[in-house]
Amino acid sequence: MREFNVRCYLRFNQASALLMVAFLLVFMILLAGCGSKPQHKPAETPVKIAFALADMNRDGNKTIKKVVDEQKKQVNADVTWLDARNDSVEQQKQLDGLVNKKIKAVVLQPVDPGMAQSLVDKLTRSGIKVVALENLPVNTPVEGYIASDHAMVGRLQARFVLEALRRVAEAQSGTQFAPPQAGSIIRPGEEQSELSQGAQSQGGTGQENNSGHQVSAGSGQGNSSGQGLVTGAVGYSVVAQLPRQRPLSLVILQGDSRDQVARDITAANQAALQGEKDINIVQVFEHPYWDPSSIAANLAEVISRDGRIDVVLANDSTLAMAAVEFLKTGGYDKSVLTVGAGADEKASQGLVSGEHDAEVDLQPEMLGRFALDAAVGLAKTGYWQYDEKVNNADYSVPARIVPVRLITAKNAYLLEERWKGLKKSQGEEESQQQSQLQGGQQGSQQGSGQGQGDQQGRQGQQNNGIQQDKTMLRITTQDGKTMEVQIDGEVKKIESSGRQGSKQGSGQSGQQGEQGQGGS
Numbered sequence: 001m002r003e004f005n006v007r008c009y010l011r012f013n014q015a016s017a018l019l020m021v022a023f024l025l026v027f028m029i030l031l032a033g034c035g036s037k038p039q040h041k042p043a044e045t046p047v048k049i050a051f052a053l054a055d056m057n058r059d060g061n062k063t064i065k066k067v068v069d070e071q072k073k074q075v076n077a078d079v080t081w082l083d084a085r086n087d088s089v090e091q092q093k094q095l096d097g098l099v100n101k102k103i104k105a106v107v108l109q110p111v112d113p114g115m116a117q118s119l120v121d122k123l124t125r126s127g128i129k130v131v132a133l134e135n136l137p138v139n140t141p142v143e144g145y146i147a148s149d150h151a152m153v154g155r156l157q158a159r160f161v162l163e164a165l166r167r168v169a170e171a172q173s174g175t176q177f178a179p180p181q182a183g184s185i186i187r188p189g190e191e192q193s194e195l196s197q198g199a200q201s202q203g204g205t206g207q208e209n210n211s212g213h214q215v216s217a218g219s220g221q222g223n224s225s226g227q228g229l230v231t232g233a234v235g236y237s238v239v240a241q242l243p244r245q246r247p248l249s250l251v252i253l254q255g256d257s258r259d260q261v262a263r264d265i266t267a268a269n270q271a272a273l274q275g276e277k278d279i280n281i282v283q284v285f286e287h288p289y290w291d292p293s294s295i296a297a298n299l300a301e302v303i304s305r306d307g308r309i310d311v312v313l314a315n316d317s318t319l320a321m322a323a324v325e326f327l328k329t330g331g332y333d334k335s336v337l338t339v340g341a342g343a344d345e346k347a348s349q350g351l352v353s354g355e356h357d358a359e360v361d362l363q364p365e366m367l368g369r370f371a372l373d374a375a376v377g378l379a380k381t382g383y384w385q386y387d388e389k390v391n392n393a394d395y396s397v398p399a400r401i402v403p404v405r406l407i408t409a410k411n412a413y414l415l416e417e418r419w420k421g422l423k424k425s426q427g428e429e430e431s432q433q434q435s436q437l438q439g440g441q442q443g444s445q446q447g448s449g450q451g452q453g454d455q456q457g458r459q460g461q462q463n464n465g466i467q468q469d470k471t472m473l474r475i476t477t478q479d480g481k482t483m484e485v486q487i488d489g490e491v492k493k494i495e496s497s498g499r500q501g502s503k504q505g506s507g508q509s510g511q512q513g514e515q516g517q518g519g520s
Helices: 002-035 059-071 088-096 113-125 150-172 191-202 260-273 292-306 317-330 345-353 364-380 409-415 421-450 454-465
Strands: 047-053 077-083 105-108 129-133 144-148 248-254 279-286 311-314 337-341 358-361 388-392 395-402 405-407 470-476 482-488
Touching: 047 059, 047 088, 047 364, 059 077, 059 364, 077 088, 077 364, 088 113, 105 113, 105 364, 113 129, 129 364, 144 150, 144 364, 150 248, 150 260, 150 279, 150 311, 150 337, 150 358, 150 405, 248 260, 248 292, 248 317, 260 279, 279 292, 292 317, 311 317, 317 337, 317 345, 345 358, 345 409, 345 421, 364 395, 405 409, 409 421
Parallel strands: 047 077, 047 105, 105 129, 129 144, 144 395, 248 279, 248 311, 311 337, 337 358
Antiparallel strands: 358 405, 388 395, 470 482
């Protein structure tokens, strides 16, 4: 019995030992498995960069900030914003304060281009990479340069004016419809209305009116739909009737002469218009720090001296809209073409309302994206993806140049994403214009029928019975003054007392197209 107990005890101990060994093996395997699991790496510290802008109140800079703030998390960047408020001394203090903040790269838009070289030198000696935004400091070793195509801005502005001249020349030669009296401008969306009134008043006869312009309705057909308009390489919606005097009197509103942007745009304006016998650049006004406060006095000086201004080209939107406000105050806004650069919110609203004629969009969204990519790349690796190199005296600077585009009321929808209120304003403007065009289009169809000849002219007179709720009369005096009068019902007779007696017209077509003082 004792022997049996000993054997059982031994077997129990062996089983316990085996279980213990198995438990230890399993425990070791589990430990080994746990040790092989990947460890979570700590989150990468965001790279620190800064944007030192001349003035955050500019619409273009607001757009740049918005784009950068939206994309900084995607590139793991910690962005510090510095607003110099157009104070060069303040900007220098702000940049000096970056040295101890572990900033790796700075996007610099200098307030004073003359101080930019010394600012870049300080930053570079502190180990901070510098990306120049829109203004390249002369003979300075910056690591990158982001800018819009300044030369193309100037060329597009000049091209707009030349296109307007070409359209006027073709209209006056009789190859296109006759625009209204000299000194007025057909604003965006009004070309159909003016075209309809022209066909109605002239009856498609091709005769000369009292303004001295050769009037032609082409074949007398299709004008009410706008098919007779000159389109050109760019689809302009503005058709300008500029004064008959040549050359045109053109003023350039330049920004700060120390600023490369201002110099490049103005130089491109002058180069594109050089040799154009119908255009005379009468004055180039400089505006230090891009301050528009002197524009009213500048333009008043030209008008007082020369008697008129026909075209204003401005280096940026702020200068352009200051000119528009002055022209409106003096009653010159309907006879002067205005073209700006920047397409800020106020200028864009001016395009769709008809107060302003054209803007060149610098596409600040692209400027912001490119500048962010350049700064982050330089901060992380010392390199960035550039497109070209720009010569800068002793240095060759990596650069990305942003394309620009001409904006008029016709394609202002391109700016709706940037300026949310623009779509609503444009819709209201189009609705108002559409209601104004309906009566004019009906009159054009009547007048164009008479342009086919005597037989079609008689057929056109049969339409006199068509009733219209309202009639718009455009009255032009001998000295060029124009006024519009809206009359309820259909016009039966128009009389004018003057040197040549009175002219009469029956109905809306037919005799309204007669020559003489009363025919307009």
